[in-house]
Amino acid sequence: MREPTFRRSRFRQQRLIRLGIVAVLLLGAITLVANLVGGGGAPGPGGEEIAQVSFRTKAIARTDAGGFEGPRTVPRGRVAQEEDAIREMLNAWYQQTFVDPAVFTVSTSPGDGVSFPPASALALFTEEARTDVVADVDSLTLGAERTGFARVDPTRARATIAIFFEGGDKPMLATASVVFEATASPAGAGEYPVTVSQHADLHFERSGNGWLISYYQARQKQDSDVPASPSGGPGGGS
């Protein structure tokens, strides 16, 4: 008579373990997906969660070491270290200039002491590049329409980074080919969300133990996600 009891208890245990594994896997998957799309936000000033940019990167190392015989391999850990540093810069720039409403909704006017991009974001660029960055604000940041948005949720943040190591171990230059996409929700009621799509090539130079962006080129598109009208279409009447 004991045997059935033992079997039942063991069966329950196994079921609990399976459930636990499934729960852990689900939680992991949810976290992963949230990270992939830049989710996992922090609370904003009004208590609303702010989306977080989290770039996925791939790094390639290049070196001049090796003369005519070809390049020498750069240690993997060395590459990863610089990749992490550049990824952090990308996260910081896009968080401040595209995603954080506390930054992008602040209106600026001459003489008010407020600037966009903020000084902390401009500090990611070389001094020579900063004037250009301000002039190119429409391609490099959420742009002139930014104050009309209430929130921005990243949907894609990817970068391929190539790093040049002088002599095989001294990081000197890097280029990041960046794709950033997001959905921007307008502040006004009844307005349709806007799809933001930006491609940027950012060139980095070594500065001390870190990096600064010295050159860039960027292009950006913002399309309103207006649903197709049932009676619409080319030449459709009113």
Next chain:
Amino acid sequence: MTDEPRMTRRRAVILMGAMLGASAVLWTAIGSVGVATGQEETDKPMVIARAHAGQHAPAFTEPVFVLVVGGDARTGVGGLYDSIHIVALDPVKRRASIVGIPRDSYVQSAHGNGMNKINSHGAAEGLPGFLDTVEQLSGCEFDYYMITSFEGFRGPQTGSGASFDKGPGLIDDLGGITIHVPDPLPNPNPIPLDAGTYRVGGRGALSYVRNRYNRPGGDFDRSLAQGEFLKFVLAEMRADYEADPTTAIRNIAAARRHIRMDIPVTEAFRLGLVALRIKPKNVRNEVLDGTTATVNGASIVRITQGGLNQLTDICSDGRLGG
């Protein structure tokens, strides 16, 4: 026709002004280059340096002038300067101009060597001195100079009299260059080229820039072709860059393996990016106007007033054609 195995289509960025994408050419050294013989001591077949031992990089907010020289040394750099080009890059207007100076141009030395062919001045003065002579002739104030030898194109030779098939040189390292050859170049130095458009490696590129036989204008046409080669390189680099911007890093790495840079690599990279922003169609390429003559039994080129006007043109604002 393909003279070498086809390579993957990628390549590089930075060969400064001259290689403006192309691989080729700047030379001498920020002061450390030997002067008297025109033969430089270097472990690399190309050199780029700031002119006049410049202490500061140009701001790249106004035209940048580069003297690009090709020497006939088979190894190392130097020899007779048979290829002489003034390259002006305008970073703001994103255009460039190239003027070829015929090697037989009969000009005054800036170092008291009297009148002679310009390439003879080069051999006597070495590159820093030669730079002065070209500045005196043209009125340009150079920011950089760059030199290449045959080895810069086709890679190192092994042993005396070795054939030109040892490599790779920079052009092969970059994956080759697509060139257009309007007329056949039958001279086998190092290989003959048929008319047509195709990819070449270092040897094919060297044939294209060296050959003057079968070119109707002889040395004038060869100089023009050398300027065209710089445009081919630029086109190649731009195509790579537009397809994948990270090729800029691969190409600067390749350039560093073959070019002795007497400037910081960051400066070379910026110069390369300036060049990459210029569309080949916005590059004007000319050769100085001149007439052939004979002096003491030697064939020379007398630069005409038209030629002098071309120099004034490019050196005033970096732009040919007003």
